[in-house]
């Protein structure tokens with residue numbers, strides 16, 4: 001029963017400044033990716049509840065939200081590459097995201113890429129960063145339901161070759177859909193096994 005591990009998860013803390021971060025007492029899995037890529041939607045699918053706020057408008061999550069379960073935490077980190085906020089707001093959350101990843105705190109990162117778009121420069125920078133800092137990471141292709149099987153196959157192969165130029169250090173590439181539930185169980189399993197491995 002994979003769902004059981006996610007049953008009692010709750011929003012423990014939302015932080016706007018890095019010094020408000022909860023003590024690192026558990027394995028931490030971070031959701032990373034551009035604004036609107038589907039981080040909060042993925043989280044809601046994993047825990048089968050609408051706990052994280054999602055939106056059509058990019059830049060919804062401007063705080064780092066920590067969701068706590070018995071054996072792990074999931075950090076929903078503000079999306080990068082968002083430019084609609086006021087200058088100050090933008091500086092603040094980019095700084096927060098930077099500081100969070102620079103602290104090398106997450107044990108594992110789910111790096112989300114929208115399966116309708118090519119890799120952006122900031123995705124490449126992020127993958128490069130994860131690779132260099134040796135943080136364990138998975139590449140998660142989101143919104144797969146929007147593509148036909150052959151479009152997906154083409155996208156997958158193209159992306160794989162683009163990523164291999166930057167890094168060979170990723171664990172796996174997994175296509176998901178928060179809409180149809182594709183591979184959500186697989187993501188649950190990997191979170192549970194990461195929590196076991198790094199304990």
Ligand SMILES: Nc1nc2c(ncn2[C@@H]2O[C@H](COP(=O)(O)OP(=O)(O)OP(=O)(O)O)[C@@H](O)[C@H]2O)c(=O)[nH]1
Pocket residue numbers: 033034035036037038039040041042053054055056057058059060061062077078079080142143144145146176177178179180
């Ligand atoms: N069709 C489809 N739409 C999705 C999927 N996942 C997310 N979306 C849509 O994409 C939009 C953005 O999703 P969010 O989960 O809010 O994205 P986010 O990465 O948390 O965005 P920020 O908080 O702004 O960084 C919403 O309109 C979602 O309904 C999916 O698997 N399939």
Ligand SMILES: [Mg+2]
Pocket residue numbers: 039040041053054060061076
């Ligand atoms: Mg979000």
